[in-house]
Amino acid sequence: DAWNSGGGGGAGGGGGGARSGGGSRWNEPPPRGGGRWSDNSLPRNDRWNEPPPRSNRWKEGGGSGGGGGGGGYNDWITPLPRDERLEVELFGTGNTGINFNKYEDIPVEATGDEVPPHISSFEDIKMTEIIRNNITLARYDKPTPVQKYAIPIIMGRRDLMACAQTGSGKTAAFLVPILNQMYEGGPTSMNGAYRLKKQFPHALILAPTRELATQIWEEARKFAYRSRLRPCVVYGGNNVVDQMRELERGCNLLVATPGRLVDMIDRGRIGLDQCKFLVLDEADRMLDMGFEPQIRRIVQKDTMPATGVRQTLMFSATFPKEIQMLAREFLDNYIFLAVGRVGSTSENITQKIVWVDEDDKRSFLLDLLSASRSEHCHSEVLSNAQMFCDTYSSHIAEDSLTLVFVETKKGADLLDEYLHNNKYPVTSIHGDRSQREREDALRSFRSGCTPILVATAVAARGLDIPHVKHVINFDLPSDIEEYVHRIGRTGRMGNLGLATSFFNDKNRNLVQPLVDLLTETKQEVPGWLENLSREMQHSAGRPRGGGGPKRFSSGGFGARDYRQQSRGGMPGAASRSSGYGGYGGIAGLFYSGGFYGGGGSGYGGSYNNSHNQGPDWWGS
Secondary structure, rough: OHHHOOOOOOOOOOOOOOOOOOOOOOHHOOOOOEEEOOOOOOOOOHHOOOOOHHHHHHHHOOOOOOOOOOOOOOOOOOOOOOOOOHHHHHHOOOOOOHHHHHHHOEEEEEEEEOOOOOOOOHHHHOHHHHHHHHHHHOOOOOOOOOHHHHHHHHOOOOEEEEEEEOOOOHHHHHHHHHHHHHHHHHHHHHOOOOOOOEEOOOOEEEEEHHHHHHHHHHHHHHOOOOOOOOOOEOOOOOHHHHHHHHOOOOOOEEOHHHHHHHHHOOOOOOOOOOOOEEEEEHHHHHHHOOOOHHHHHHHHHOOOOOOEEEEEEEOOOOOOOHHHHHHHHOOOOEEEEOOOOOOOOOOOOOEEEEOHHHHHHHHHHHHHHHHHOOOOOOOOHHHHHHHHHHHHOOOOOOOEEEEOOOOOOOHHHHHHHHHHHOOEEEEEEEEOOOOOHHHHHHHHHHHOOOOOOEEEEHOOOOOOOOOOOEEEOOOOOOHHHHHHHHHHOHHHHHHHEEEEEEOOOOHHHHHHHHHHHHHOOOOOOHHHHHHHHHHHHHHHHOOOOOOOOOOOOOOOOOOOHHHHHOOOOOOOOEEEEEEEOOOOOOOHEEEOOOOOOOOOOOOOOOOOEEEEEEOOOOOO
């Protein structure tokens, strides 16, 4: 195999080395200050990571008459030369302000046969030099809870279904061990070869949206820095010809949306024969979006290796029982990992629910936004909103980002125009925007050029946008799961965040789920919301804790391994856990004397004695 051995010497020439020889620049590393091994933006003549023309014996690696032997490219472990410019592009300023200490007490539970012990630091497990260097560049000081458990599980070549809160470091939790194993194993003769019309990636990561797929690919580029591995991404809404050209340049790891991947398979551009690693990220969202037929075709009806031959990983913030049952078909003797309150949300997010009539939403929103750049609010806003504004500015930094969610595409356009007319730097994204428009909007938002982004649910899942300090639900979603994912855009990776939701009569279906969620995450429950909950329970004729809306209990996790639920535990199965073990369910958190003793100081100040003549915004 030419990939696994050095090429032979030419006539009269010496034997080839493992990496270079033959005197051709294609077999030499680039100059230390020169081209970029992992950068695709340079002209073709400057790309040192690009294989030679067809006339060169790239695969065979051997020299010809008089020259020394060429190198077989089996050395995937040794890092390639640094490129400082690319480092800045990929890693930037790093994860500034991450509040990792907030993760110390988060409960973690792993169930299954022979669960590997978790790690406490990245030094606890053997990893290649490339991975270690890139972990340092990414400024990951310590693994998050999902990384502590998932990395050794995946390195142990076990299938995994992981339920972890949004923003918990899930992407690195699967990329680090997968890429580490790929570096150790090296390529095959068909894997990632240049100019092949059909590529055979070793790793496939499926994601529900274009934005999430792009985000995962960008993370993969970080951990592939200074390596010979080439990640690619394909998704709908972008030029398919351009994506096929990128694939032809080599693809070792592929990130894809299900629909576009099926298209590429049908076009003969992707083969799954050599796929060793399959990841389904945000699996519940993919099913919600109707991708189950495509997923089943990709996993079960194409050329992908069978369950038990490949390694399969499923990651999501929520895993209802239906998804867990699906795991029986895709995963083999898997480990179930629950981190934090699955189906719930992070305590790093301060949640506030405020009653705002439909006609008052715009004026209240202007008040919130003005607070971030002024010590005083608009004089014309309602007095209760002014009280909110006076304390809001102490929680939101001037350079932070604000994400505003609406329910409809038309609503996004109208609110974007309204804020723009009121001199606010704003942009927006929704499903009717072209891919280029969406990417431009996200780039402008991430950079802070337009620090306010109005979005529909298309941006609610999986997007990792640093420095989002405030999420505003201008329109609340129809279900609590979508609410969880929306507010999960802030408070990511241990950082502190803020989520404000406008509630009115249109949102009564969320009363009980919101009360349960706020209580479990130790948030303030407005008195008016608690009163609504009691009224609805009384009218329904059921005691608290009965049937009705979905509850967020299960000992602080919100989801359990269905194998234990259905069989009362798995004979011979192991369970590892850490942290304080959750809250012991919702019921123990309801106080007979009311919630938290009424309104206190903090996010909105004291609401007991102010503005009594107005409507009861906060219910204290």
